[in-house]
Amino acid sequence: MSEEDLYLGLDLSTQQLKAIVLDQNLQRTHEASVIFDTDLPEFRTHGGVVQDKSNLNVVTAPTLLWVKALDILMDRLLVAGMDFAKIASISGTAQQHGSVYWLKNAENTLKTLNPDQFLHIQLNGAFSIQNSPIWMDSSTSQECEILEKAVGGPENLAEITGSKAYERFTGAQIAKIYRNKPESYHNTERISLISSFLCSLFLGKIAPIDISDGSGMNLLDIKSKRWHQKLLEETAPNLKEKLGDVVSSYTILGDVSSYFVDRWCFRTDCKVVAFTGDNPASLIGMRLSPEWLAVSLGTSDTIFLWLNEPKVLLEGHVFCNPLDDEAYMALLCFKNGSLTRERIRDSCANGSWDLFNQLLESTPRGNFGNMGLFYDRKEIIPFVSGDFCYNKRGEKVTKFSSLEVQVRALIEGQFIAKRAHVEDIGFKFNSETKILATGGASKNKAILQVLSDVFNSPVYILDTSNAAVLGSGYQAKYALYKKEKCFKEVTENLPEPKLLCSPFQDVEEIYIPMVEKYRKIIDVINYANC
Incomplete structure (x- = not known):
């Protein structure tokens, strides 16, 4: 060489x-x-x-x-x-x-x-x-x-x-x-x-x-x-x-x-x-490893994660891992991503992200127990469409009491759903878990703070534009050195992800019950749509 x-x-x-x-x-x-x-x-x-x-x-x-x-x-x-x-x-x-x-x-x-x-x-x-x-x-x-x-x-x-x-x-x-x-x-x-x-x-x-x-x-x-x-x-x-x-x-x-x-x-x-x-190739380009989750926040929201054992997914995909023949990667896709966030921004904040963020940050974590699930297009996980708003007693309501509650209900609801489905496929959260945020909304720190809180994990960002083609370039080098070095050693000269948000200490006592509340709501929605 x-x-x-x-x-x-x-x-x-x-x-x-x-x-x-x-x-x-x-x-x-x-x-x-x-x-x-x-x-x-x-x-x-x-x-x-x-x-x-x-x-x-x-x-x-x-x-x-x-x-x-x-x-x-x-x-x-x-x-x-x-x-x-x-x-x-x-x-x-x-x-x-x-x-x-x-x-x-x-x-x-x-x-x-x-x-x-x-x-x-x-x-x-x-x-x-x-x-x-x-x-x-x-x-x-x-x-x-x-x-x-x-x-x-x-x-x-x-x-x-x-x-x-x-x-x-x-x-x-x-x-x-x-x-x-x-x-x-x-x-x-x-x-x-x-x-x-x-x-x-x-x-x-x-x-x-x-x-x-x-x-x-x-x-x-x-x-x-x-x-x-x-x-x-x-x-x-x-x-x-x-x-x-x-x-x-x-x-x-x-x-x-x-x-x-x-x-x-x-x-x-x-x-x-x-x-x-x-x-x-995107998994390679983002340099994911077992303790990392990648959350891509775009038109569709996508989660990439490393699995040591394959899980049976009916809403999602498990692929063989491109870096390790003994491991797997899971892919969860949620159709209602940035376009839904933009709809609520337009209706609650006159199209302004600054005002949207002010509304989001003016409400407490947990949103007084209110939760919103907003599906502009028929979702993949779960397979439903429409807006579903629930108050702190778990009762369905036509709308929330204020714009700020609506904004937080949207963002928390999106991330609570993602955490529930990540847990359902066997991913174990611990003190080593980290999240890599990518996509358009990864530039919005207020939204990423909610992601960090809901997942009780620090959120990092990295310049992962063109992750797939970068991954192919990394793989080209890794294949030549694989007998001598692990993937992490081959890519050690690349910059480390930048820490952007860390969770507050009280988030587990807030969001674990809300994840369970989400599961019950989805059971009711699915039953009604049978």
């Missing part, structure tokens, strides 16, 4: 392809991106996708769009002064759950690419399905029912694969391809996830699927780290051969292909590390 070695990370998200180059201290040296809608208008995407006009539930993306985006990205890195000969290793990430279908003989095409031609020209005929189904597709209800029925119901499927059947997950998408386009499926040599597809371009052969991204397919047994035979059989014939074997997320798959050596002057011993999904 040389002090001049660099590490290349890539992120193929829904709307763009990004690249980041990191030095030995994991500091950024070069960045570039390609925005699909504006940089590649010939593919006629909107938000990076194509929606079927006859069936709006069908959402895909042109596979060749992603290939051409890589051609452009490499040019932009070169123009930015990138010396590819300094890159020691490459890893990447991509939007989860999407799938790519390689036509027969595609691997031979990858192995014999001409460095004098663009990738997108040579791979124009390499795919049996031209438009790849992606995570936004919701057209596979029938296939989801078949998968759940095959193993005795959604709870059994969640125990095996980490999630109940979801329409966007890859297993159901493959089943639909086989049912609707049997000839195309028959002509498919291999099936990749979008992450392993992107990896294949650098490797010069079909790259294996990694266990973290693979655990977002409803096909992988997350305990054995192998494909589940019954689920494969129910999905499509000969599927194991088309998927190949899975590998650990930090696996060094080989040297970069001769195409990149000859066309872009990569060195011949530049290593290609397995690519993974964007959620696992």
Whole structure:
């Protein structure tokens, strides 16, 4: 290893392809991106996708769009002064759950690419399905029912694969391809996830699927780290051969292909590390460890956490951990995040965050026992919509007595719900627990103080913008040093998270009863909606 070695990370998200180059201290040296809608208008995407006009539930993306985006990205890195000969290793990430279908003989095409031609020209005929189904597709209800029925119901499927059947997950998408386009499926040599597809371009052969991204397919047994035979059989014939074997997320798959050596002057011993999904890569980019929770406060609120044992989740997901084959990561998503906070801000504080914060801070912790649950859109956890306001006696009311009570009821209600569901999946809070806050609302200290109090844990912030692509860059280096150093040692030169809030001493006696009150309220709401 040389002090001049660099590490290349890539992120193929829904709307763009990004690249980041990191030095030995994991500091950024070069960045570039390609925005699909504006940089590649010939593919006629909107938000990076194509929606079927006859069936709006069908959402895909042109596979060749992603290939051409890589051609452009490499040019932009070169123009930015990138010396590819300094890159020691490459890893990447991509939007989860999407799938790519390689036509027969595609691997031979990858192995014999001409460095004098663009990738997108040579791979124009390499795919049996031209438009790849992606995570936004919701057209596979029938296939989801078949998968759940095959193993005795959604709870059994969640125990095996980490999630109940979801329409966007890859297993159901493959089943639909086989049912609707049997000839195309028959002509498919291999099936990749979008992450392993992107990896294949650098490797010069079909790259294996990694266990973290693979655990977002409803096909992988997350305990054995192998494909589940019954689920494969129910999905499509000969599927194991088309998927190949899975590998650990930090696996060094080989040297970069001769195409990149000859066309872009990569060195011949530049290593290609397995690519993974964007959620696992974000866990890497946020440098989470067992004592940390990451709470992302955005349009949707999301919680990432490290699990030592898998839990059965019917509202949430358990993935294999990208840093430790013996561990897992859980992901809980709550639809009603910043947009709901903004609605209450607008109605109570005339659109002013300063006034909103004044109202929030003028009420005591516990809000006199009042609790509000506000769901503008049908929530995931629990599956309900509407506003639910409860007074200190647990009685439902039409509205609260004052604006400040309403504001605190919103913020406390959101975080009490999150704590309840984190506890329900087996996370144990203790004196070592810390919270990393990210997303737009992580800039609001008044809101984060409530988060700290409800969880009885200190809240830290970190510049985790572009966490997924940073995670892929970190993984590129970690894979090279894994035999010598742990992940924490590899990333020790990075700045530590900054402490922003600490809980008050009386919070447990306030919020433990309120968490139990929340559970009782949800039981009543769920019963009423049965």
